[in-house]
Every structure is written in structure tokens, then in C-alpha cells.
Amino acid sequence: MIGDTPAPASTPEPPYAVEGHGLVKTFGSFRAVDGIDIAVPAGTIYGILGPNGAGKTTLLRTLLGIVDPDEGHRLLLGAARPLRMAREVGYLPEERGLYPSMKAFEAIAFMGALRGLPLHVGRERAKAMLDGHGMGAAIDKPIRQLSKGMAQTVQLFGTIVHEPRLIVLDEPFSGLDAINQEKLEALIRDQARRGVTILFSTHVIAHAERLCERIAIVAQGRIRFEGTPGAARDRLRARVRLRTRAGDGAWRQVLPADTVQDDGIWHFALPDAGIEPLLRALIDGQAGIESLSIERPGLHDAFVAIAGAAAAKAMQEQGEEAEEA
Numbered sequence: 418m419i420g421d422t423p424a425p426a427s428t429p430e431p432p433y434a435v436e437g438h439g440l441v442k443t444f445g446s447f448r449a450v451d452g453i454d455i456a457v458p459a460g461t462i463y464g465i466l467g468p469n470g471a472g473k474t475t476l477l478r479t480l481l482g483i484v485d486p487d488e489g490h491r492l493l494l495g496a497a498r499p500l501r502m503a504r505e506v507g508y509l510p511e512e513r514g515l516y517p518s519m520k521a522f523e524a525i526a527f528m529g530a531l532r533g534l535p536l537h538v539g540r541e542r543a544k545a546m547l548d549g550h551g552m553g554a555a556i557d558k559p560i561r562q563l564s565k566g567m568a569q570t571v572q573l574f575g576t577i578v579h580e581p582r583l584i585v586l587d588e589p590f591s592g593l594d595a596i597n598q599e600k601l602e603a604l605i606r607d608q609a610r611r612g613v614t615i616l617f618s619t620h621v622i623a624h625a626e627r628l629c630e631r632i633a634i635v636a637q638g639r640i641r642f643e644g645t646p647g648a649a650r651d652r653l654r655a656r657v658r659l660r661t662r663a664g665d666g667a668w669r670q671v672l673p674a675d676t677v678q679d680d681g682i683w684h685f686a687l688p689d690a691g692i693e694p695l696l697r698a699l700i701d702g703q704a705g706i707e708s709l710s711i712e713r714p715g716l717h718d719a720f721v722a723i724a725g726a727a728a729a730k731a732m733q734e735q736g737e738e739a740e741e742a
């Protein structure tokens with residue numbers, strides 16, 4: 418199976434699988450990557466989030482050595498010349514493409530061969546991967562006879578068949594239906610359990626929220642946030658929703674200044690002092706608490722706060738377009 422072979426003891430894993438320092442990439446006068454520092458810890462699942470045009474693809478290509486930065490430098494699996502590590506890396510580009518007449522298992526083996534894997538090993542692994550993924554019937558089928566989602570899965574298998582130490586996936590979820598998205602999430606987790614580093618870009622916050630140990634939120638070529646999804650969420654205070662039987666009373670004085678009332682419910686951010694002083698005042702003032710909830714903000718709310726509402730709207734629209742496609 419994939420990933421059974423650990424990295425040889427002679428090549429100790431660097432602490433970061435990918436590092437970029439002061440990266441700038443311009444197209445004409447346009448700065449697609451505008452001064453990015455990034456470090457992807459080895460063995461983690463790391464997500465780059467941002468709307469279309471944010472610079473995610475350009476950043477990934479720069480880190481991989483497919484394009485050279487105008488400024489800054491990068492280290493890929495510890496190497497200053499990223500292409501030297503090509504055999505240790507699996508890269509799924511945003512533009513998908515396979516030879517339509519090639520059989521599924523041959524396509525996977527062919528992609529592995531491009532990364533140095535002997536064809537006969539690739540063929541055996543390809544068959545096992547397809548079989549293990551419930552796609553046994555597709556092994557001998559030419560790509561042109563596969564559904565879009567199946568072809569994408571074949572390309573993904575071709576990306577990892579040589580058992581890379583680092584897997585880089587550009588928008589891997591787009592074009593997949595819900596079931597295949599779940600399978601891909603499981604596959605990513607499985608690879609991470611084997612010690613493989615996964616770096617992927619996405620404009621769908623939910624995938625990043627479920628999968629990533631760390632994220633970078635990118636907008637207009639810059640990183641707006643870097644850290645754990647939890648730390649991004651902690652940038653916002655929890656929201657309180659309160660319904661009281663009494664409409665008014667002395668207790669109203671203790672509701673925070675940002676309180677708004679909507680449809681009989683008081684909404685406000687959890688005060689720094691916590692909920693207890695407020696509860697005491699509500700009880701003493703006989704407000705009659707009918708319902709009370711404290712909700713921690715999700716990554717989506719954090720994204721809006723960090724990247725701005727326009728970027729969040731763009732992300733959502735792209736997500737809907739991808740689903741319709």
C-alpha cells in the first residue's frame with residue numbers, strides 16, 4: 418500500500434517540509450505573490466485558503482520550483498533547489514489532464530514513472546489503489562470512459578503512487594461530488610497518519626476546517642493569517658443569544674454596549690468577564706431567562722473578519738459555481 422516505506426534513515430526529516438521567505442512573484446507590474454513568508458511543519462495537513470486570484474496557485478508553483486520568485490527564497494524538503502526534490506513530491510495541479518485513451522491503471526503508473534517509479538511497480542500499486550477505492554471496474558477502462566470525478570481520482574492516485582514525502586494539491590476538492598470529497602478527505606488523513614506532509618489550496622472553508630492542523634489565509638497575494646484554525650476562530654469573541662421573559666428592567670444596564678435585539682432575542686459578544694456576572698444580574702433582576710446560548714465563531718466567521726467580507730463572498734460564490742459545474 419501507499420506510504421509503507423519510511424524515508425531512509427540517512428535523510429532526516431527537516432522540521433519544515435516547505436519554507437518560503439519573503440517570496441514575491443510579479444506578472445508585469447502585478448504582484449501575484451506579494452511578500453509571503455510561510456513554513457509548513459513536516460507531517461502536518463496545511464491549508465492555503467483564499468478566493469480565486471488570491472495568489473494560491475502562484476504561491477504553490479513558486480514553492481515547488483515550477484516558477485522562480487522575483488524575490489525571496491524557498492526550501493523544499495530542506496533543499497534550496499526545489500526541483501531536485503521532485504521525486505519526493507506529488508503535485509496535483511489545478512488544471513487536470515490525462516491521456517483520454519490510456520487505461521486508468523496505466524495512467525497512474527505513467528505518472529509514477531515520471532517521478533522515477535518503475536512501471537511494473539506503478540501498475541501493481543495502481544490496481545491495488547483503484548480496487549481499494551471501490552473502482553476495481555475502472556482499472557482497465559480508458560480515461561475517456563470515466564466520469565469527471567473518477568478521472569480526477571485517477572489523477573490523484575497518479576500524484577501519490579510513487580509514495581511522496583510531500584503531497585501538494587491545488588484545489589483538489591473542486592469538481593468532486595460530496596461522496597468523493599469525503600473519500601479524498603479520508604485519503605488525505607490516511608496519508609498524514611503515515612507521516613506524509615499535505616499542503617493544499619482551497620476556497621472551501623469547510624474542508625480546511627475539518628482537515629487542517631494549520632492554515633494560511635491569503636488575499637491579494639499576502640498572508641492575512643497563519644496558524645491553527647482554532648487560533649483563527651479565537652480572533653473573534655463568542656456570540657451570546659439571550660431570550661428573556663421580561664422586556665425591560667434594571668438588568669438591561671448590564672447588557673454589553675454592542676447588544677442588538679432581533680425578533681425578541683438579545684445578541685451580543687461574550688464580555689471579557691465571561692457570562693457569570695451577567696447571569697447574576699439577570700437572575701437578581703428577575704429577567705426570566707427563557708433561552709441562552711454561547712456560540713464559538715466558526716472558521717467562516719473568522720475568515721470574514723480576517724480577509725474581509727468581499728473575499729468571503731467571492732469564496733462562497735466560487736464554491737456554489739463549483740457545485741453547479
Ligand SMILES: Nc1ncnc2c1ncn2[C@@H]1O[C@H](COP(=O)(O)OP(=O)(O)OP(=O)(O)O)[C@@H](O)[C@H]1O
Pocket residue numbers: 444449467468469470471472473474475476511588
Ligand atoms: N502566468 C501568468 N501571467 C499573468 N498573470 C498571472 C499568471 N498567473 C497568474 N496570474 C495572475 O495572478 C493572480 C493570482 O493568480 P493565482 O492563479 O495564483 O490565484 P489563485 O488564488 O490560485 O486563484 P485561482 O484559484 O483562480 O487559480 C491572478 O490575478 C492571475 O490572473
